Amino acid sequence: MxxxxxxxxxxxxxxxxxxxxxxxxxxxxxxxxxxxxxxxxxxxxxxxxxxxxxxxxxxxxxxxxxxxxxxxxxxxxxxxxxxxxxxxxxxxxxxxxxxxxxxxxxxxxxxxxxxxxxxxxxxxxxxxxxxxxxxxxxxxxxxxSELARMAVAQERLRFARDLHDLLGYSLSSITLKSELIRRLIPTQPQQAVEEVAEVLTISRQSLADVRTVASGYREMSLEQEIASARSVLTAAEVDVRAEVTLHPVSSEVDTVLATVLREAVTNVLRHSRADRCVITVARADHGRVRLSVVNDGADPAHRDASLDSGSGLGNLAARLQAVGGRLTFHHTDSCTFRLEAEAPAEHTGTAATRTEEFAT
Structure with missing residues (x-):
């Protein structure tokens, strides 16, 4: 103008x-x-x-x-x-x-x-x-653009974390049971056949878990993981004591606690010479649920010989933080390792208490 x-x-x-x-x-x-x-x-x-x-x-x-x-x-x-x-x-x-x-x-x-x-x-x-x-x-x-890059990075992290949590446990279980089968074949072939059936079950479950990781949806049960932990630790000649007080919790919290237990059992197998393991699930203060896994034989110098020793504890801490929980762990002077996970339970109800004691 x-x-x-x-x-x-x-x-x-x-x-x-x-x-x-x-x-x-x-x-x-x-x-x-x-x-x-x-x-x-x-x-x-x-x-x-x-x-x-x-x-x-x-x-x-x-x-x-x-x-x-x-x-x-x-x-x-x-x-x-x-x-x-x-x-x-x-x-x-x-x-x-x-x-x-x-x-x-x-x-x-x-x-x-x-x-x-x-x-x-x-x-x-x-x-x-x-x-x-x-x-x-x-x-x-x-x-x-930044949100897209962050979404891709988060998805990669989720995929890597889920694969670590799932396959680390499953492969350790398959390895232990395969070693047990090799020892049983000459003297107890019938029991070896039973162990082979369990290995097949674990393998099929691992394949199903990998598929759920790829689809982005995976739900686990703490009660089922306790039974699986008993079987795997028993095969590794570890005395297991489970003191479980089950409470209704949300499916997300149940999945996280089941993942914690799975990784804890994997660490017992890979990073210790454990003879005894105690698994405890109980109600904590303020409507929270606490899971603890205590095992002996936790020699800090004993590590898995594989090139990648894993990053499971970091993954677990991130998972618990996402649901408002926390993870603590420490060694004691008596070569005992204690891992505790605490998370809020979204539902309340009558608790079913049971104590299970197993010995090899």
Whole structure:
């Protein structure tokens, strides 16, 4: 509009050239001020660029008059974009008031002066709003990209964690039972056949578990895991005592506690020379459920010989934290390892208590 006003006045070529140069400088400065993250990139230089825009806004107005008045709207928008809110809005109001007062002093009526005031004021709001909209859209796209990357990373972590928790236990069970079968074949072939059947059951269950991991849905039962732990530890010639007080809990908590027990049994098999293991499930304070696994033979120097010793305890801590629980574990002086998991139970009900004692 300023350019059309200048062309309509049929100014001399020299005056028009100077005006066009001024418009080009203001356009460049406005582009710099309206770009996303201008505050961060400009730093303290923003005061220099704002000063330059103010000079090219007010100095030519002495020669071109009302034709140049629209440029104050872009200066008002830049002030709102670059300065802190309080001084920005104060200067914004001052620019509008200056346009109104200047027009009155120049002999225009108050209606014309009001028009000359409202035009740059509205222009400044449009410049400010569109510039912010551009920044918000860019931040939205960046956020969506970051959320997509985080979702992929979380899914990879979930898949790796579930495979570790499932296959570590299953493969350890298959290995132990296979060793037991090899010892039984010469002297007790019938029992060896029974153990082979259990190995097949574990293998089929492992395959089903892997499929559920791939589908993203897996539900486990603490009660079933206790029975499985008894079978596997017994095959490893570990005396097992289970003191279990079962309470109704949510399926999610039940799955997490079952996972904790599975990993605890895997650690007993892989990282200790245990002769005895005690599994306890009981009600804790404030409507919480506590699972503890205590085993002897926990020599800190004894580690699994495989290249990857696993990251099960870290996985368990993350799982329990997700349901509002916590994981604690420590060694004692008597080479005993204690692992405790505590999580909230979402339901209450009559507890069924039972004590099971097993010995090889």
């Amino acid at each position: 300023t350019l059309l006003n200048l062309l309509e006045e049929q100014l001399p070529a020299s005056a028009l050239s100077v005006a066009l140069m001024g418009l080009a400088v203001i356009s460049l400065l406005q582009y710099i001020h309206s770009t996303p993250e201008a505050q961060r990139r400009l730093g303290r230089r923003k005061y220099l660029t704002l000063g330059a825009q103010a000079v090219f806004t007010y100095l030519p107005s002495a020669a071109y008059g009302y034709m140049w008045g629209g440029m104050t709207g872009f200066l008002a928008g830049s002030v709102l974009l670059l300065l802190p809110p309080r001084p920005a809005w104060a200067l914004y109001g001052a620019i509008g008031a200056e346009m109104f007062a200047g027009s009155l002093l120049s002999g225009y009526t108050w209606e014309q002066s009001l028009y000359f005031c409202l035009t740059p004021v509205l222009c400044g709001l449009v410049v400010y709003g569109l510039s912010l909209l551009s920044q918000v859209i860019r931040e939205l796209h960046d956020t969506r």
